[in-house]
Every structure is written in structure tokens, then in C-alpha cells.
Amino acid sequence: MSLTRRQVTTAALAAVPLAVAATSPALASSAPSPQGRPRRERTLYIAGDSTAAQKYADAAPETGWGMALPFFLSRTVEVANHAVNGRSSKSFIDEGRLDAILTAIRPGDFLLVQFGHNDSKSADPTRYTEPWTTYQDHLRQYIDGARARGARPVLASSVERRRFTADGTAVRTHGDYPAAMRALAAEEGVALLDIEALSLALWQELGPEETKKYFNWTAAEQDNTHFNPPGAIAVARLVARGLLRRRVLLPRDVRRLDDEIPESWITWPEA
Incomplete structure (x- = not known):
């Protein structure tokens, strides 16, 4: 049975958990509003792939970085994590997931976009984009859609995988794809978080053995793309x-940037 675009969008809204991690007891220390409820000023929406996505109990200990982001933000910013495993900048749009975000986003909110891992899969036409043409074309749809609704788009280059040469060079x-995103950010005047470069530097600092503690290395698999809680x-x-x-955010919007975050703050709800 074929679905209309409206049905796809409705399904996407129903299927995507909004700020699951934001309910963590780790956030309980935030000051409440005068009415005794958390003060919600803006929402940061995440559009991305499996490296950022919410994971569930059947996938533990695999952890998306979007699950941990609320630990570093005050309650002035709510996280709505719409990232989904296996999506590219193209397939996320084609499935109606960008429409779902744009239906909910409000003036003053943020749309953080991280794609690239799956855009390179040339054997899959439902996901593949070419870096300097269709990849940039699709990213513009996120930028234009956010701006049209008074929200601020933010681009984030893809976090790096764990891969080293024989001499230990990351x-x-x-x-x-990261270079194409950097160029587009400069062209469009969009804030860029160069997570590709920052994560590569971090993996280089940690080295081949220590980085295993940050990726989803278990007795069953050696995953060099997805993270465990420390990663x-x-x-x-x-x-x-x-x-x-x-x-993009003010000092009052962030916290704990230099603190140790307990792994126990990460939880995996039932699907």
C-alpha cells in the first residue's frame, strides 16, 4: 500500500521520540520556573543518522551522541532528537522526517543537521548524494526550511569513525562530504560545527587502543562507527x-562542559 506524503509525515512524528534523554535524573538540578515547572525557551532539533540517534534497550550499549547532549545543556534549551539509523540527507527528507520537524519548529528554535555517513553509499540510490551537488542541494532544504520558520539552522560535519593506519595515525x-558542508556553510552564512575535525583530533589523541573504550566494542562485535556511553x-x-x-547558544544555555559525566546517566528505554 502506498502512503501519501501527509501519512508519511504523521508516521514520522509518531515514531520519533522527542528529547527522551531530557527526562534523565541528571537534569534534576536545573532551576525550575517560578511556577515550579522547567523553563522552556527554545528547542534544539537534531536531524541526523545513527551516530546521533536515540537507541533502545535491544541495542545497548550502543549510544547516539544526541542521547548525551541534554547533559550539557540547561533547561533553557530542550533537545528534540529526530536522528534515525541509516538515514542520509536525502532519505531523511524523502521519508517526510524533515517535514515532521518543520511542522513543530518555532521561531527562535535551532535545527542541527549532521549527515554524511550514509550519503556516500553509492550502491543505494535511496540514500546516495554526490558531495558537491545533490548533498549540498539537500542540505539547503534544511537551511531554507528552518529559516523560513524563524529558526536557526546549524550544520555539523559527520563525526569520524575509528580508523587508524599501521603507525597509529587517525x-x-x-x-x-565534510569539505562540501564547510563550503556550503560559508556560502550560506550558517554556523558550522566541524565535528569531523574535532573528533579526528580526539581519536588521534587517544590512540588506537584507548579509542576502543569509546566505540561499541563488545564481545559480539567490533563496531568502529557507533559509540558506547563514554564515546x-x-x-x-x-x-x-x-x-x-x-x-549559537549563550553561556547560560550550557553546563558541565568540564565535568565528568557518569555513564549511568545514559539509559536505553524499551522500544
Whole structure:
């Protein structure tokens, strides 16, 4: 049975959890509003892939960095994590997921966009985009859609995978996609969080063995793309620092940037 665009959009809204991590007891110390309820000023929407997405109990200990981001933000900013496993800048739009965000986003909100991992899959026409043409064309739809609704778009280059040469040098794996995003951000005047460069530097600092503690390495698998709780927390910290450095958020909007975050704050709800 074929679905109309409206049905797809409705399904996307129903299927995507909004700010699951924001209910963590880790946030309980935030000052309430005078009415005794948390003060909600703006929402930061995440459009992205599996590296950022909410994970559930059947996937633990795999953790998306979007699950940890609320630990670094005050209650002046709510996180709505719409990132979904396996999506590219193209397939996210084609499935109506961008429409779902644009239906909910309000003036003063933020749309943080991270794609690239799956855009490079040339064997899959439902996801593939070419870095300097269709990838940039699709990213413009996120930028234009947010701006048209009075929200601020933010681009984030793809977090790097764990890959090293024999001599222990961390290597880039995303081809021209990060460069294409940087160029588009400059052209459009959009804030860019260069998470690709920042994460690559972090993996280089940690080295081949220590980085295993940040990725989803278990007895069952050796996953060099997806994170466990320490890795997700580390990348979320990079994102939060970038949001502050690029003046997307104000100092009052961030917290704990230099604090140790307990792994126990990460939880995986039932699907």
C-alpha cells in the first residue's frame, strides 16, 4: 500500500521520540520556573543518522551522541532528537522526517543537521548524494526550511569513525562530504560545527587502543562507527562546546562542559 506524503509525515512524528534523554535524573538540578515547572525557551532539533540517534534497550550499549547532549545543556534549551539509523540527507527528507520537524519548529528554535555517513553509499540510490551537488542541494532544504520558520539552522560535519593506519595515525573516512558542508556553510552564512575535525583530533589523541573504550566494542562485535556511553558523552561535549563557541547558544544555555559525566546517566528505554 502506498502512503501519501501527509501519512508519511504523521508516521514520522509518531515514531520519533522527542528529547527522551531530557527526562534523565541528571537534569534534576536545573532551576525550575517560578511556577515550579522547567523553563522552556527554545528547542534544539537534531536531524541526523545513527551516530546521533536515540537507541533502545535491544541495542545497548550502543549510544547516539544526541542521547548525551541534554547533559550539557540547561533547561533553557530542550533537545528534540529526530536522528534515525541509516538515514542520509536525502532519505531523511524523502521519508517526510524533515517535514515532521518543520511542522513543530518555532521561531527562535535551532535545527542541527549532521549527515554524511550514509550519503556516500553509492550502491543505494535511496540514500546516495554526490558531495558537491545533490548533498549540498539537500542540505539547503534544511537551511531554507528552518529559516523560513524563524529558526536557526546549524550544520555539523559527520563525526569520524575509528580508523587508524599501521603507525597509529587517525585517518579521515568521509571523503569530500565534510569539505562540501564547510563550503556550503560559508556560502550560506550558517554556523558550522566541524565535528569531523574535532573528533579526528580526539581519536588521534587517544590512540588506537584507548579509542576502543569509546566505540561499541563488545564481545559480539567490533563496531568502529557507533559509540558506547563514554564515546557518546565525549562527542556530545564536542557538540555543546561548538554550539557555545559558534555563539549559537549563550553561556547560560550550557553546563558541565568540564565535568565528568557518569555513564549511568545514559539509559536505553524499551522500544
